[in-house]
Amino acid sequence: MSVKGFKNHPYIPNSVPEVEQEMLHELGLNSLEELHAEVPDEIILKREMDLPEAFGSEYELRRHVEGVLKKNKTCADNLNFLGAGCWQHYVPxxxxxxxxxxxxxxxxxxxxxxxxxxxxxxxxxxxxxxxxxxxxxxxxxxxxxxxxxxxxxxxxxxxxxxxxxxxxxxxxxxxxxxxxxxxxxxxxxxxxxxxxxxxxxxxxxxxxxxxxxxxxxxxxxxxxxxxxxxxxxxxxxxxxxxxxxxxxxxxxxxxxxxxxxxxxxxxxxxxxxxxxxxxxxxxxxxxxxxxxxxxxxxxxxxxxxxxxxxxxxxxxxxxxxxxxxxxxxxxxxxxxxxxxxxxxxxxxxxxxxxxLATMGPKGMQEVGETIMQNAQYAAKQIAGLKNVSIKFSTPFFKEFVVDFSKTGKSVAEINKALLEKNIFGGKDLSKDFPVLGQCAMYCVTEVHTKEDIDRLVSALGEIL
Amino acid sequence: MKKIDRSSKVRTGFHQAKWDEPVIFELTKPGERGILVTKANPEVQKAVEGTSVLPSFLQRETAPALPEISQPRVLRHYARLAQETLGADVNIEIGQGTCTVKYSPKVNDQLASLPQMREMHPLQDESTCQGIMQIMYDTNRYMCEISGMDRFSFQPSGGSQGILTMASLVYSYFKSKGQEKERNEIITTIYSHPSDAAAPHVKGFKIIYIHPDENGYPDYEAFKAAVNEHTAAFIVANPEDTGVYNKNVLKFTKLVHENGGLCGYDQANANGLLGVTRAREAGFDMCFFNLHKTFSTPHGCGGPACGATGCTKELEKFLPGPLVDFDGEKYFYNYEITNNPSAIGKVREFNGVAPVILKAYAWIRSLGPDGLYQVAKTAVLNNNYLFKKLMELHCVDAPYIPGKQRIEQCRYTLETLFKETGVSTADVQRRMMDFGMHYWQSHHPYYVPEPMTLEPTETPSKEDIDEYIETLKYVFDEAYNNPEKVKGAPYQSVCHQLDESNMDDPKQWAVTWRSYLKKFN
Structure with a gap:
């Protein structure tokens, strides 16, 4: 019978066969199979689990995972305006x-x-x-x-x-x-x-x-x-x-x-x-x-x-x-x-x-100011687009709702077009809040530069 | 120079880093800054009103009284606090029974720190998230194979939230039958984790406890008497914290099913069972795994974590949604399956703690089916080796099934030691810290007197385990020869014995520095 298990695995020191045997002998046992004696035979899994075989090395694992993750498109490589409960801020x-x-x-x-x-x-x-x-x-x-x-x-x-x-x-x-x-x-x-x-x-x-x-x-x-x-x-x-x-x-x-x-x-x-x-x-x-x-x-x-x-x-x-x-x-x-x-x-x-210890009182004040200024600027520029308006009249902090209902385009269509320009448009609210019509919620923070915002506005202008 | 004597088996020269570091507020120096913050472009500043748009009652009048500290001092402060923390990276972590504190591979941490993980927004278009969705989809498949369940949700973000999710599945199941009011009892055991009782209680269930029989199994006669038309579910760990595997588990799950109830498996203790036996074959309808424990992702001082919760096809439609699916070309969020009025809805914002799922995925892929089996076998081998060595000691005992194997952990009792020396398990625990080692006693209340719960996992070497045993023996010897020394411990730790007398007194407790200053200035 072939020996089950994975000998000399780097995460498992006692998978070294000699050590394993020594410890088994200490317990009066001959093989790993004799462990789990208290688990009734009728519920013992008699086959190997149907899982992919282990990678042969840490390098192969890394290459594989990095390869999978490369399918992701990030907010670092694209221009992101999504917020809605998770927000892009600078991480010191x-x-x-x-x-x-x-x-x-x-x-x-x-x-x-x-x-x-x-x-x-x-x-x-x-x-x-x-x-x-x-x-x-x-x-x-x-x-x-x-x-x-x-x-x-x-x-x-x-x-x-x-x-x-x-x-x-x-x-x-x-x-x-x-x-x-x-x-x-x-x-x-x-x-x-x-x-x-x-x-x-x-x-x-x-x-x-x-x-x-x-x-x-x-x-x-x-x-x-x-x-x-x-x-x-x-x-x-x-x-x-x-x-x-x-x-x-x-x-x-x-x-x-x-x-x-x-x-x-x-x-x-x-x-x-x-x-x-x-x-x-x-x-x-x-x-x-x-x-x-x-x-x-x-x-x-x-x-x-x-x-x-x-x-x-x-x-x-x-x-x-x-x-x-x-x-x-x-x-x-x-x-x-x-x-x-x-x-x-x-x-x-x-x-x-x-x-908070790093930012201190001054840092927290400044980041708040920058966020509000950037967000207001973005809202103001977007509101200048034809048939587009800011939904609510009330002052806001870093997120604001943009009403696209009069553009003849749905938020889904607009976001799809923005994505082609490597921009993640604001969250589509039309499903969660149908009463608002074709609205999207944009998030602008201290990570956005004036150029970023201007790029968004000009992209929206082209799409609409 | 003579040859240096290195024969001592115990680290008598150990001293934990002790920096006597001030509380961070004491480091403040007006004017110092930890970081400079980006200002808005001058043209932007000119174009808008900024904070003055806020109505006056919403404008902060005084800045928050945070400390003002330069960047190197902030770094040094936290670097010192890190050194004063005995994480599993630096100690032989055998003592945190039930917690499965094992080696957490660094490569997995590094992979989870890539921008393709960190800089992802959860509401991005699915086409831009195919990598992480593939990881979630595949990890779900692996979890299904490891447990025999049909579908997992990764929303539960800790073991206890996994239990809450199981209780919520039970609630949903009976709600779909219009029976949520009659089926209002959940049976668990006294040795199961406190959350096996507490979380279902949040979902409105009455908790029925089963005590152990002479073997340490849940008492079947008491169980039989407890199962009835009000039984919604049986939620239990197996093995429980004693490390005793309930051989009769099928009898228990069968009885619950015959009475129309469901069975939920707390798999916090799964590390000794990977590839050996599964939830489905033991008759469970649902289970959860702690990815931060069994799957190494790691513990992070207590989260972020994941209590991946799986269930059978019959219960799938009640899981928190959406679920990740694959149509042969692309991964997508399936909202349909869980779109029914009895479903849970959500237990977490978005779709789970993605970096934790990624690390569990990488861990599984670094071990494969042979490796997972080896993990379980070595964890059980290590535990039974430790168990045998400790049971040879006069002052150590463990209740139940003498001479038989435990699974991956054991709850020992130091009652003999206490009776003979007056040294308690708490004293031994503190003294172990003087050698750079830690152990955990038990959940409350203590059903095993003077408890000590050890779980070696697959991580330590035989030498590590031997060192741990030698150190325990050293402390036990001390208890017999110089009990006051043990009772006065620790001496080599960051701090000496705590005086916790203020902790239950509202006039003296202080959860924050401002409360402390208010009460003690």
């Missing part, structure tokens, strides 16, 4: 450098004694983020904005002891799907209409839907459709008057120039860290944050790890540990704790911390 070299440190890349669930640096860098991430969002408590990050919003909604409903959340109707459809799955069957998720002229929340609809059943009102600033929710304070006031909690989703890279949501009444703030020094990674760079004030009413509702600072038995030494661990499902209460916790996106949290 330090972010990649620290993010790639092997010690961080390969650490996991140790304690302060062995993973001190992991604890400190995540405590610092929480602290830096708290300054940015002007809150006092920030979690070790969760999966993405959608998960952060879903959890923030559950937290808020627990605080309010109610089971309904009103959610801004301009929310990203995929985020809404995540929230609905995560909150069903415990909570009722109800959409509040948005005003098609301004893109902001329809306050009359909000008033009509707010009741003593409402636990949370969730809106975003900027909204998914790019505009600033200029009625933030009115919404928060109405929410509080109804005895509900105000949860606000925010783009963290806006907060160098835009007021933090607490200033207009947010109780819980959430959002995505991806703009803060994390590559788009085809959507794999998303990372969700949540923030509240340091009030046990809120702190004890977090399902996430919260790393806090503590002292040791040695004067002058600090260390870090879990705050209120038994809140989490890792503690003694398991399912009776708050929701659940597990592996999420810690390394992106560390990376976002590096970004």
């Amino acid at each position: 070299a330090l972010c990649d450098e620290i993010n790639g440190k092997g010690e961080f890349v390969t650490a996991y669930g140790g304690e302060s004694y062995n993973d001190f640096g992991r604890f400190q860098s995540l405590f610092e991430y929480e602290s830096l983020m708290a300054e940015l969002v002007d809150m006092e408590v920030v979690n070790v990050p969760t999966m993405d904005w959608a998960q952060a919003a879903a959890t923030a909604i559950r937290m808020g409903c627990r605080v309010a002891d109610r089971a309904q959340a009103l959610v801004s109707g301009s929310i990203d459809r995929q985020k809404l799907a995540v929230i609905k799955n995560y909150c069903t069957p415990d909570l009722d998720i109800v959409e509040v209409a948005f005003d098609p002229a301004t893109g902001c929340m329809d306050l009359a609809d909000l008033k009509a839907k707010l009741s003593d059943k409402t636990g949370v009102v969730y809106f975003e600033n900027p909204t998914y459709l790019g505009v600033m929710e200029v009625q933030g304070k009115e919404i928060a006031d109405l929410t509080h008057a109804a005895g509900a909690q105000c949860v606000v989703g925010v783009d963290p890279i806006s907060l160098g120039v835009v007021a933090a949501p607490r200033s207009y009444g947010a109780d819980i703030v959430c959002g995505d860290l991806q703009p803060l020094g994390i590559h788009m990674n085809y959507g794999g760079g998303q990372s969700g944050f949540m923030a509240t004030m340091d009030d046990p009413k809120y702190v004890l509702e977090f399902p996430s790890r919260l790393f806090g600072i503590c002292c040791t038995n040695t004067p002058g030494e600090y260390a870090f540990a879990d705050v209120a661990y038994d809140r989490t499902s890792f503690g003694h209460l398991r399912e009776k704790a708050k929701e659940y916790v597990g592996t999420q996106t810690a390394l992106w949290g560390i990376t976002a911390g590096v970004y």
Whole structure:
């Protein structure tokens, strides 16, 4: 019988046959097949798995994967205006450098004694983020904005002891799907209409839907459709008057120039860290944050790890540990704790911390200014095209909705033509928001130069 | 000079890097900058109003109080913190039982750092994403072959979200039958991961726990009594954290099916089973794999990760969508399969943590079917070798199936050591750090007293395992001869014993530097 297995594999030191035999003999066994004696024969796989044979070398593997990936066309080689939940920003070299440190890349669930640096860098991430969002408590990050919003909604409903959340109707459809799955069957998720002229929340609809059943009102600033929710304070006031909690989703890279949501009444703030020094990674760079004030009413509702600072038995030494661990499902209460916790996106949290430490207060302010100027310029130039207009009149941050309905061309057609010119046009909104007609959402950030924008505008001009 | 004595089997000279590095806010020097930021073109600046378009209440009045630090100091700070982190790259990682901390090949990290991965937007036209879609499509096929399932979703971005996705599949399945209210119980075991209970609870299920019998298998009599017309699903790991494989698993899954329920397999402990036995043959309708564990992608201090979740054809239509398909010429997102009112919808924005999927793909391709089988066999060999050596020690024991094999890990008990010396597993754990080693005790609550959970994986060499055993023995000897030394550990770590007394006190806990300053200034 042929010997199954892969001897002398570089990742498996004890696949060296002599060592393998020595260890088997130590156990009184003769072959690898005699292992798994506790697995009943009827469920043992009797054949080799039908998988491609291993590459003969690391080089061949690299050549193969690089070859496959070459089929991808990147936002580095093309001009990209897609945003809609994942955004192209400049990633400082330090972010990649620290993010790639092997010690961080390969650490996991140790304690302060062995993973001190992991604890400190995540405590610092929480602290830096708290300054940015002007809150006092920030979690070790969760999966993405959608998960952060879903959890923030559950937290808020627990605080309010109610089971309904009103959610801004301009929310990203995929985020809404995540929230609905995560909150069903415990909570009722109800959409509040948005005003098609301004893109902001329809306050009359909000008033009509707010009741003593409402636990949370969730809106975003900027909204998914790019505009600033200029009625933030009115919404928060109405929410509080109804005895509900105000949860606000925010783009963290806006907060160098835009007021933090607490200033207009947010109780819980959430959002995505991806703009803060994390590559788009085809959507794999998303990372969700949540923030509240340091009030046990809120702190004890977090399902996430919260790393806090503590002292040791040695004067002058600090260390870090879990705050209120038994809140989490890792503690003694398991399912009776708050929701659940597990592996999420810690390394992106560390990376976002590096970004904020590198940018500093001045950098965050400047990047906000540059983004707003570039985005406004792009919108203005695009609005100068014949039969094209900017859909909403409200000020926006980095994304804006362009209305192509009067051009006689669909967004799909326009984007196809742009693609031929190596431009990724804005996200087609016609399926998610049919009420808007043929609209596309463009994202312009600090990575776009005037020449980039002018190239887009002239390409659109040619296509239309 | 005399010949240098290198005979010691234990690294008594170890000291972890200890930089006494300030908290980053303490490094601030007004005026210092970490990076210069691109300004808008002067013509652009002139043409627009910029931030002044914001209504005044939306304008930030004071800049965020972030520290001002030069670039080399930021780098040095984090480089030092990295050195103070004992990742698997630098330590013999045998001690993180249940976590499958194995070697993560550097070539895979490098491939995932290519612009063709990093600089991809998830909403790009499908024609521009054929490379990554091919990777996702093929990885799905490999996962199906490894598990016997028919289709995987990569949206779940961690093992616990994989469990949530399985619970959501269960919910969807019964919703499609109009039975989601009656089928409201999920059965799991006390040795399964806490998320096997906690995540289904989020989906509204009542959790029923089964305790182990004398063999460490879930107690079948108790199980039989628990399965009824309210049973929505049985969600379990096999082996559980004890490393004991439940031989009767088919009896369990069969009983659930006879009663109309579903079976979900928590495959967090799959590393010892690759190519040996599969979820389908054991009677499961769905399962998930931790790509960051079994498939090496790596752990990243706790993510980014992927809890790839697969299911049978019957449940496929409820998976989070869309799914990647291939029409013979091009890869495309298939929205049709999951387009029904009972489907989950989504559990994550976009389509999963692509770099993690890519790394799992590369790992599988570097091993092939023979290599995956070798991984499982060597992981089990390493574990049983470690198990045999440790069980020869007077102060170590492990409950259940004496003399029989474990799969890829084992939960040991140091109860004898504790009774005889007063040295607890927590003391031993801290003392191990003085030799550059770590181990993990157990999930809570502790059902095995004074627990120690070890999982060597396929990565360590025999010498590594022997060194780990010698070090444990050294500490056990110390416990008998000088218990206070062990209780006072660590001495060679970044920090000494923690005083966590403030961690549950709202007046004293501090999750952020600003809270700390507020409470302690």
